[in-house]
Amino acid sequence: MMSRFVHLHAHSHYSLLSALPKVDELVKAAKDAGMPALALTDNGNLYGAIEFYKAAKKAGVKPIIGVDFYVAARSRKDMQAGIDNRRSRLVLLAMNDAGYRNLVQLVTKSHLEGFYYKPRIDRELIGQHSEGLICIQPSFSGEIAQSLKSRNQDKAKEVAAFYKKTFGDRLYIEITRHPEIDGHEASMKALAEFAGSQDIPIIAAHDVYYLKPEDRMARETLVRVNSHTDQSDRLSDGEEDDFSFIGPERAEQLFTDPAFGTPLPEALANAEAVAGLCDLELKLGNWVFPDFKVESGLSPSDELRRLVYEGFARRNMEQRKETIERAEYELGIINKKGYAPYFLVVADMLRFARENGILSNIRGSVSGSMVTYLSGITNINPLEYEIPFERFLNPDRPSAPDIDMDYADDRRDEMIDYVRRKYGADKVAQIGTFGTMAARGSVRDVARAMGFPFEAGDRIAKLIPMGSQGFPMTIDRAIDESPELKAMYDTEADAKRIIDMAKKIEGCARHIGVHAAGVVVAPTALTDFTPLQFDPKGEGKIITQYDMYSIEEAGLLKFDFLGLKNLTIIGDAVARIEKIDGVKVEVDAIPVDDKTTFEMLARGETADLFQLNGDGMTRFLKDLKPSSIHDINAMVALYRPGPIQFIPEYIERKHNPSLTKYLDPALEHILNKTYGVLVYQDDLLIMAHDLAGYTWIEVDKFRKAVGKKIPAEMAEQKEKFIKGCITHSKWSEKKAKELWKWIEPFAAYGFNKAHSVSYGRVAYITAYLKAHFPAIYLSAVLTSEQGETEKVAETIAECKRMEIPVLPPDVNESFSQFTVVKIAEEEAARDELSDRAQAREKQAPDQQGRTPVGEGGLPRTRSSYRIRFGLVTIKNFGQGVSTAIIDERKKNGKYKSLADFLERVQDRNLNKKSLESLIKSGALDCFGEERGAMMANIDLLLDYNKESAKNHADQDSLFGAMAGHSSVPTLRLKPSPAAEMREKLNWEKELLGLYVSGHPLEKYREIITKKDMDIKKAKETGKDGSSVIFAAIVNEVRTVTTKKNEIMAFITLSDFSGSAEAVVFPKTYREYKNALMADKCLAVKATINTRNGEKGFAVERVKEL
Template sequence: MSARLFVHLHTHSHYSLLEALPKIPDLIAAATADGQEALALTDSGNLYGAIEFYKGAKIAGIKPIIGVDFYVAPRTRFDKEHRVDDRHARLVLLAKNKTGYHNLIQLVSKSHLEGFYYRPRLDRELMETYRDGLIAILPLFGGEHARHLKDNMKEKAEEAISWYKKTYSEDLYAEITHHPEIEDHEKLQKDIMALAKKAGVPLVAAHDVYYLKQEDALAREMVNKIRTGGTLDREFGGGTSDFSFITQEQARKFFEEAPEALENVGRIVDACDLELTLGSWVFPEITIEGKSHDEALRELAYKGFEERNLEETPAMRERVDYELSVIAKKGYSPYFLVVSDLLRYAHENGILTNIRGSVAGSLVTYLSHITNVNPIEYGLPFERFLNPERPSAPDIDMDFADNRRDEVIDYARKKYGEKNVAQIGTFGTMLARAAVRDVTRALGHSYGIGDKIAKMIPFGKQGFPVTIESSLAEVPELADAYKKDPEAREILDMARKVEGNARHVGVHAAGVVIAPSPVTDFVPIQLDPKGGKVITQYDMHAVEDAGLLKFDFLGLTNLSTLADARDRVRDRLSVSIDLDTVPLDDKKTYEMLSRGETLGVFQLASSGMTNYLQELKPTVIHDINAMVALYRPGPLSSIPAYIERKRNPSLVKYLDPRMESILKNSYGVITYQDDVLEIAIQLAGYSWLEVDKFRKAMGKKIPAEMAAQREKFTTGCLARGMKKEVVPKLWEQIETFAAYGFNRAHAASYGNLAYKTAYMKANYPVDYMAAVLTSDAGDVEKIAEVVNECKRMGISILPPSVNESRGTFTVVEKERSDLAQARFATTIRFGLYSIKNFGTGIADAIIAEQEAAGKFETLADFLARISDKNLNKKSLEALIMSGSLDDLAPPVGGRKTLLTHIESLLEYRREHQKAPVGQDSLFGTSLSSRQAELKLPEEKPATLEEKLAWEKELLGFYVSGHPLDRCKDALAKQKYNIKQAKEGFPRGVETVIGGYLESTNAILTKNGERMLFGRLSDYVGAVEIVVFPRTLKENEKLFSAGSCMMLKGKFSDRNGEASFVVERVKAL
């Protein structure tokens, strides 16, 4: 490499979280544009962007040098004493080869797991242990030698550089930079050059990069303020310092007096020759004694015939053998064995599972108890999941009951090794709205202006985020603010500089890697900053590039609900239900769905879906699967045709007779993504590889790709005899569908789960609804909706009771004559865990005492038997006000008597707790005499309004009744409840809602006029109302808390939530 050339060896990207600005593609583009033949990425203490950088640089034709700008502890990495170990030095390490790259992974991981103290830190022990294959550069500003020189500790500086020289030998360099604008830089640099010369350490020219252009200096300072929570100093002097991506021409001028430093850049570039093998899969270590992985999977599959009660016909054997051959040729048998093992553990421990996606098309996975639906019965193609031509690895998304998902991850750690398992990291990025808000605060502008600008930016869709640039082009109001308001322009300009940058590290919702050896043999790890879980520093894409397959452990609440209902039925009725074998032709289930009673049913509970089910009147599982698939953007418009054709099969028609074999079960309606793919294969001659590209092209909606696919599809259809006039009609049908349709296997899996939840609701209604209430605990609106549904079903909901409640919602049985009667018990009690200001500890103590010694016969009995110290005034008040002591309270006065004399109750309890254990029995003190000691003066009973207010405060909603009960007849005439109106009416369209005014808050406008905010609720929902001055002035007496009313007005969005702007009011 010529001394005239320069490349950057000390470069930070946005993955130096909130410290630097450049995105990796922009850094690579800048290096390429300047003719730099290599580039190093050295983010602060991490390798987050290493794989993205490596791949991008290779594509661009420049040499990638992977490195890290490390933090170095002043003592050891384990020393973390305040004011002693806060200050750290810096060290840049670059990987020369694979050994160096793997040592970087070890150093990064250990600095995070062992050395983290404000920052992830190395110490000398780690540097000595993992020094091979690395080039070390002592940074001019942060190096340990420089720190000591700045502190006038020359001997310590000499000791430090000598130690580094001894450790890294010929691979150590001292950095020099060019910053004449920084005070004392020239002196420090001269001292360092002298120190390095004395120690025999060569110099290297570098320019610590934090942004691409000098004009971005202020933006870089701003992201620092976002990180620290500070506000940008408007007199910021750092804007004159240059940490930009300088060109080769600039470098030649800057370092013309130190040519050897430029020459050493070339030496380092030549020494670094890292070649990574990406995309070569490694699987967890799973040993089956005496068998290969392929043999073990074959045995597992064939064993499944008997376990699944399937006949082993020649056709079935042919299908299994074909699938096994594809899996074996691709080397994926270990993956399937691990997934089967994880799901086996779940099944054996009563953890419900479901598998989503195209994997349900595999007979091998069904026989291996991975999936829950038989692909033969549903006509599911294996090739949609895996085929000989498909290059991508298998992807099996495992759903577990969300309250037990972590148990399966823990099992994986124990089975495959703690160090071999990690959850996948992910990055929270600064999307347009969030960037605006962050920037507003860091620049010191008022919250109001940032909030106003952010709300002008539309919400994006998952996978398609809205940008500031596109918003300025599409939202006139935002463009106008940008032109006319200097504050808005500054905020938006700054936000554009950081938009899309990584802001923080988090945990992927589902992804876990299981390696055959420690995860750090493949990728760097750290702790999740919030939860303390071990996570990969690479995101899911980089993890897969590094060779680790992603195992998706998803948590699904509906599975927890279903398992809870199953267990309640087992415990209460002694009935064991195998949810995998429930009959799929249960008449009661289909009748319930046909009546539209879908609340609490997976995938089928939305108002739109419910309406369609009432029209469809499903009779077979295929109807459920079809509705799950069709109720999505794109296919939604096909639902009416599906319903009409089910009712009247004579309406079924096919554009081409050959489509009948594909669409017969869906009455000729394209229902699944597979329908489109099979049409392309059978009618247009696509291969499975080509059809996979076709599907992806449709999903991306890139016009050029779609046009190319249309031409290919048309040519193929015509060549295979389709009528010319039919082809465009068929293309029109499939064009929208291909992008949005569910694959048939996914719909079958979700449809099957939806049916199971419906089956349990139809056949074990009270147990299922108790499970639904338990799952939704904490969500006031959802609970209110479920309680209302219970009442419609004839199920009473009672307040908690110290004698009948458990922790969660509890089914209460009265005397019964037989099992059939018990099956349809009609009462559910709130659980003790539901009470606010009442800990689970005291709740558990009450339940344990009740189970150990029986029900509490009197209030005195309760106070005497509960010795837990947490039964104090606050918790006793909560029990009384929530109704938990109603059946022990005095018949006259009830809750009011107990509340009025709560000090007497506490005093009685204190006196009793002082008595020696066994005193009652020794002196013959009976339960009745204890009760006599606890006589309380009678008080006037609490009013219904007081009871309801207490229940609302302690339980979150009304149980003994509802404030609206007094005007429910008038409300019954209202077509929509608040929840339906909020979800169903477009913003700005006039509508009418009715309800109970829970609370009000009047304010003065800038003009000194009164306006009002309030909360209106009905039996199932609530909404904020806004009453402007004119409307309030005309109707002020009607807007008092506690009033029942009908309101006419329009929904709008306020602070990201729906609100209702009132135009007219009528008292009820």
Template sequence: MKALCHIRVDPVRRVIRGQRGWRRYSMTDFVHLHVHSQYSLLDGAASIERLVAEAVATGQRAVALTDHGVMYGAFKFYQAAMAAGIKPVIGCEVYVAKRSRHDREAKVDDDPYHLVLLAENEQGYKNLTKLVSLGHLEGFYYRPRVDRELLAEYADGLIALSACFSGEIPTHLLAGNYAAAEEAAAWYREVFGPRNFFLELQNQGLEGQRKLNRDLAALARALDLELVATNDLHYIKREDALVHDVLLCIQTGKTINDPQRLKFPTDEFYFKTGEEMARAFSEFPQALKNTVAIAERCNFHFEVGKHHLPDYRTPPGFEDKDAYLAHLCRENLPRRYPRVTPEVEERLAYELEVIKKTGFAGYFLIVGDFVRYAKAQGIPVGPGRGSGAGSLVGYLLGITELDPLEHQLLFERFLNPERISMPDFDIDFCFERRGEVIEYVKEKYGRDHVAQIITFGTMAAKAAVRDVGRVLGFPYGEVDKIAKLISHTAGSTLEEIVQNTPALASLAREDQQVGRLLQIAKAVEGFPRHASTHAAGVVITPKPLTEYVPLARASEGEATTQFPMEDLEAIGLLKMDFLGLRTLTVLRDTIALVKASTGKEYTLATVPSGDEATYRLLCSGLTQGVFQLESSGMRRLLVQMAPERLEDLISLVALYRPGPLGSGMVEDFIKARHGEKEVTYLHPSLTEILAPTYGIILYQEQVMQICHRLGGFTLAEADLVRRAMGKKQPEVLAAMREKFVQGAQERGIPRRTAEEIFHLMEFFAGYGFNKSHSAAYALIAYWTAFFKANYPQAFMAALLTSVMGNSDKVRVYIEECRRMGIPIFPPDVNHSQERFTVEGNGIRVGLLAVKNLGSGAIQAILEEQAKAPFTSLYDFCRRVDLRAVNKRAVESLVRVGAFASTGHTRRAMLAQLEEAFELGHRYAAQLASGQLSLFGPEDDFSATPEPGGGTEEEYPPSALLNMEKEYLGVYLSGHPLEPWREKFAANRIPA
């Protein structure tokens, strides 16, 4: 939208101001009402920014957005248009089922009609969101489809246009079926009303279009309907037709040289001026005037700046939500603080007052409720994330697990009464059980009030080059060569990257085709390529969601909003982040394995603090698998710092970031910590604030404390200083600097010293980290380190389970187990469970790690394993359900050595696999037919042949290792290079 800031229109004086000042423009009254942006995915080649800019540049007072079947870009379009002084008309070109939206017959229901709908008012917008949502949730068949039933129910407040060649009425007229066309037009007239249904004329030079327009005009006269002219806009300039052609090829997987590709027949689908439209529709001047009349009637505005919180129902006996929130906090005070100090009382009263003033008591109650539910169900919840850990109310409600007073975390960093915005607790849950919490929220607030949030995969620079290169027919190797020259260190856009990469710029100049490729790639860069579901975001509304936003159906089957997260927040909806953190799943599994193997019971809340073994492990830097602390750089930093308490870990998490690492700040911190560098302060009043970080401003909270204590700012004002420093706002900072200096002087600090302190804060602002977030993640790091140090088998088994789908990670952690002296036992049908487990002093590989073995097969094996050990491959095939455990699964088990406990070689069992499987199937068939009794004689199965007792010659070790690698993803019993380890060591070559 920045690009539009310099453009302003004065429609009264009919002048436009651009970068070169005011100039007069010529305007024929016309408004584009049928428009497709980049949110008609891989079809619309008109970005919202260019669309609005072109409306401004051509003097059009309004413009509509009517993407195909979706409203993804509606709010962004609204914002851009309003910022530029253009009236936005919100609409959608919906698909209308030829029969019912519930019909899904191939070659009948896969080619729906088109219909353009525009929101005339707030009711029209709500009905439009309902129609678009139901098209996705109920009528989706290749495309989201509504039908006549839905149109009749939700027509109020909508203006309908009969659309393009694919509209119902044009389709009938083109087929010569005038009676059907008249019937359809009469139906739409009846449903929407004669003033709200228009027959749409288009003229892009298509064959049959002029006759169609005359037929539509005749129909309009017969039924007393009005005409409207549109251009079915898909791109901005005529020359953008090529870009649109390329987008369609990306969508359909075709190349631009394919004569059979989907392609628009002409290059006329661009943003035409009023004059161009007047020439195209000289026979129908009223159709042009009607575009302006319709735009004037469309007056929907998004309600921005108001919050729409769901209703949290308080129990009887409480005056309001604020009273109930205060009650819960005071009820939990003794649990958190056995001795309630005046500091605690004062902080609690202050936070409750701010929450009451800002109207967010319901928000805290909602979050506290679903976190409480999760913990009651045994679902691990993180100790906090982001600035939310600075809230004492959050701590008392159990939302966070860090004492904000002990760690000097600030509430204003989370909820600032001077700059009111929706608070935002980001909650980490066990990765595998996050869905249960979302399900609880849906049940509590209503399924039509809760949805996950859409996100878009966009075409980044490299992806755009690869896509466009394929479409233009470039050989893969050549496109790959061009793409590899693209480095995001050279710029944030492809334009900047080309300018700053001499080899790429030279190639574009010297090779015309490469230059063309890059130009088209620049045009599509940043366009959304596909929609998906945000990893964590969930929205909860007080009224049904479709009162606010349209919905879609995600590939997983769940409903998602059609507006992305930032748009939902802008219109005041409650967005929650339900984050799935695998580390919490690892901790859950570790705690279960500790109990199973030792009998000791832990919860995250009962992990002891200050454990010596834990800090010995941390100081050693042997922290593979420890949350946030396993990178090689972090491990080196651990050794250098030698942490002794949680505060040290908090500092470590804050320090290990690109800014501090590249500034010399980390080295100064470590030297000061070990007494190798003197710690100095610009003024003694800084000592208490900066002593924990050895005179360095490491945390954003320290900036706030300095402003508060030295400058006399309230903490809320201090947070505004922090924000201004982070955003580098010179005008704002100049005023704040003077206020700080004056406040410091009033407290006895010389002006020059105060100025130096403010300059110091500005310098460190670029490096300062949110201490609340650092503290929360340091605590999770400590928990994982505790279990690795004290229960290494349980921790590593849980860790290996968490990465079973990543063979590289499995290999790394198995190597770590070997370094720790923990034996790894192979999968075994008699000893393995589904996941990795503790067995004696070692770890047994879980069956889920074996290729071709699904959960159904594993459950079938474990059911029989629990009854009695398997004695052979034949016994196994006789007992397990071979419908669940197919031959590929059994072969995989044999090849990884999972039958070793039966005493037979892999070679022998592979030789007898077919026979064993066939006998197993025959046994199951006879048992099912009643020819065998479960408790009777087993016919010839009691005498089935068995392998020869394990004396058969086994495969050579190299072959066994290769089988393990193929079916487990790792070498388990050894390594192919093991025989050469000593020779490598002698020559100082890493093995």
């Protein structure tokens, strides 16, 4: 006899930290059990609905989409502590499209209107959105069950009456069987009798929270992770029994065998009947576009063509045959696929950005489109860079267009706001995304939930290697790759327990957040396509409950709005250049063949550039001596794991063209810009198409196969590729095999050419600005790095190398952020003469072998600019008092003295703390008063400021005006000892994050520079396990006690170049503990330790300097 049981109350891992099963695991369990249908009812959400629907359809199991709702005790709008944090549960299942749409509405409103600890619905909403829904009152936590449990029959009858009136014969009362729970059978008997008395059918169910009985402890651990408890805490009632995915035989047994209570075969039959009533068919994959109004009255296709042809004039391009043919070819594909509205929407977004000075950069394969270039979407001419269009839109398959838009990160929200205004707030939202229990996090969380100390989980987690983009690390893979982890797993019982448990919860959804870039724009209300909720971070952002994959299935294409800090830097620098130098830099018109820029790169002056900085890249650029933008693009593509091995060959061929040879002349047009070296994945795709005769849909399969590196798929492609070269290009088998052998090692690492060109463009712009406006560009970099002490220190080190003075804040020169100050030409000339005299005596190269010289070996002209710290960069100094200081200075001129400053700045936030910050940071040095003296007289200064304020108030009064003179006495500081230089430096470190006026290691600078003994150099060039020597100051010491009751330390060290963490093991700590103290200057000998790609130090010896 076929089973009458169907699971109608099953939870997946999308019931965030409440259930274990992945969606595909649930579907497989149902299929394996021979169940014709399965309902997914996650707690208060529809996160997994589309994924579940697709998986069930594919498996031949009828998908029933439902939700296990939270129902408010009163109204969803009531949020009173102690009352409204109580709630009941209600399971609603979609019978049809109307039911599904009502689920979306209910879920959305529960989050946007009823969220109080949990997303809640109420009777009002249930009444409004009952059509097409099956209603099940749960056996444990339904409102009827709760009323009966509290012996309130009248309340139970009132609840039943409401739901009967609302749902009629679509209302059921759930009966479950959990023999191990005390009193459960009595509760179920009472519930069944009540249902009979009210003429409400009962339905068999078995809450599913995990698949197998042996997974119970894993689910319990997951719940403890969520509640931040451990095994010392008891779980709530109802957690003691089995909540696994029971099969049909077990269900028949539980509901028909008298040993488990009164037989209830009708409950099983009703489960089967309800499954039959649910017949939802979702229309997926039919894309729709925002409702873009074409003002000209043209069709979207004609409007896009008009924009393209207008673009010739805008781009100052001739309408050459080649360009027109390419544009028309692309328009044909775009219009045939019906994508013109999408391109118009994106073009309008970029138009708004341009007109409002918001810098953008469009990256990815879209840069292979002539249509997007001419319509103002991209800034890359695909013909000039030989980028194929088919990588972006494959003419042979219905691939959706995907345009990634980078905006200056400080103005990204403006772009999203524009889209909301244009299309309507109800049609625009950011896309939700799920954070999962990753390998490392799972281990740490599980260890805590199992009652182990933090160190136990942390010790294991640190042995798990980091994954890479597209290839996340798993625990099983980590055990295979890390001998140390495998040994721990094999030999330590506790570690094995933790790891085995972590494997079971690994990959479970942990929380929902906001996608870094994704935004959706719908033609109608978003709830026609997806449920919505607030961002859990509480910022008021509305996000989709469907992730980017489900959103696309629901019919909406995402628009990627990514904030890029480097675009903010470029925009800030360009604005400063115009304000300070009066030069208007048009970013899109910057010449890509600038000699000065390439000379700077060839000298290795790459600090603070986008994509081109870092010791490794710098060395390659110095060897390469790039001379064209194509060299920059190639380096962006090659400087990554895998293809980095081809860089020396690329450099060698650039300098010796005779080394460039091609296996066949047909390869020359593909590889001529890269000296015959494979650089881009696009090169492989063109080879597959042009040489092996692949169709573009086959090319796409080829791209995916080589990207995944799956041996079976690679073997299949190898055979197809070789045969294709033989039949299509008439090559010999030997030559075809030789080409495959050549390209195979590179295949998995190939980088998207359009992406390289897009990022290469931004990299080049940063280099151009640094080459021509170094001080202004670096001031913009410093402003963007504010708060990141190590990065600020590195940029200031670069400023000093370029002889651009970086000075402490100054109330007479500083603005809120880092500021560029021009100095008088006479002063600059004097400084330069002095520098030239010193340079004749000695020219020491810097750490990377660069000397501060220009052409002809003369010293670089000393900068006529200085960079000042901003007032807001001072710790404990707020924007309010900073604005007051700056506004007063703008209005009435510079402050003439300390007294003048205290008299004129009348802001309530100029208190003892903020005044101390100004003194210690050096912001009041301009008045000639010594910092130590000002600190000793701090109370006197505050009193003077208050008296000045009182006098100002009196002056404004009638009697004060009649008096006609000030009653504030002259400011005279009491004699006090000057602060020592070391104390001043410590103040600067405390308030600015680093030493500015000098450095505790200053007297050792010459030898440190000469011998390359700095931290940055040690980290960049030291090999794993090798010993390095450097000088440093101790910033922080943290001691811990080991299991053997020995003391070891973790210390933070810094020097001119940056900072680093170091470990000091017990034996070394015992020997040198008196030297390992904060603010001590040391010579350090340490071993390089590389773990998960990050370099650190293990201290061997130290010596006080």
